[in-house]
Amino acid sequence: MSGALTPRAVFVTRETDYELLIARHATRGQARFFLERRDQRIEDVEARHDRFHAVLLRARASVPADWRQTLVRRSDLDRFQFASDDVIVPVGQDGLVANVAKYLDGQPVLGVNAAPDLYDGVLVSVAVEHLTRLLVASVNAAAEIEHRTMVQAMLDDGQRLTALNEIFVGHGSHQSARYRIETAEAAEDHSSSGLIVASGTGATGWARSIAESTHLAISLGREEQAVGFWVREPFPSIATATTLRAGKLTDMPLTVTSRMNEGGVIFADGIEQDRIAFDWGRTVHLSAADKTLNLVKGA
Secondary structure: OOOOOOOOOEEEEEEOOOHHHHHOOOHHHHHHHHHHHHOOOHHHHHHHHHHHHHHHHHHHHHHOOOEEEEEHHHHHHOOOOOOOOEEEEEOOOHHHHHHHOOOOOOOOEEEEOOOOOOOOOOOEOOHHHHHHHHHHHHHOOOOOOEEEEEEEEEEEOOOEEEOOOEEEEEEEOOOEEEEEEEOOOOOOEEOOEEEEEEEHHHHOOOOHHHHHHHHHOOOOOOOOOOOOEEEEEOOOOOOOOOOOEEEEEOOOOOOEEOOOOOEEEEEEEEOHHHHHHHHHHHHHHEEEEEEEEEOOOOO
């Protein structure tokens, strides 16, 4: 630990559906009117909201009395300063772990599933009743940790983007993405719906749906220092080819050079608003990241 400071538990949450409804409609009455016109009940949304906050309250009460703690919303992650000795506690659903992963640098992550009957809990696997023990174990190097491989995009201007699941390279709209793709063995020009580079964690999500529809499965371990790439709907023409459709990247990165005059983008883990422009002539190298997500396993 740094100096004489005690560990800090950083709770990460996102707005509940109820909070988003109130933010949109200003009052509970207006939100209720909106839902009732669509044969939905605000009481159901409110009950899920109350249940979430009960779990969050219990989780925060699990922090050892001599620790520090704070809470950050998902929308504020890009402005929050994480310390090297923080312990990160996302409370919610699996996607919240992916949202915070890109901002971390080796801190242990204990994901708490706020609604086990609604969320799979692949990444939020810690039961709230075990949180105290696992918090202490995580700072004493006594917790069982998965070092999950992440994906990185390194641009030619020095910008870097990391993701737990996948990075998308393509056009920001439904237009075709045009680019040159290069592996260690081959290169060709493409016109496609873009491509994704996914980790072993991400291979169970978006990448899996692409792999199943194209019959181009790639074996990736969650802690394996490798990533896979999949091209979405490549189109053959006199100027474009479709040979490089999928592959596994270990020692050498995938290099992509934009041939899009405008609208080219790169974004991570489905967060489109956090995009990087990828217009004509820009180059990006995609590979396994040099950092991992250190995910504490639940009991």
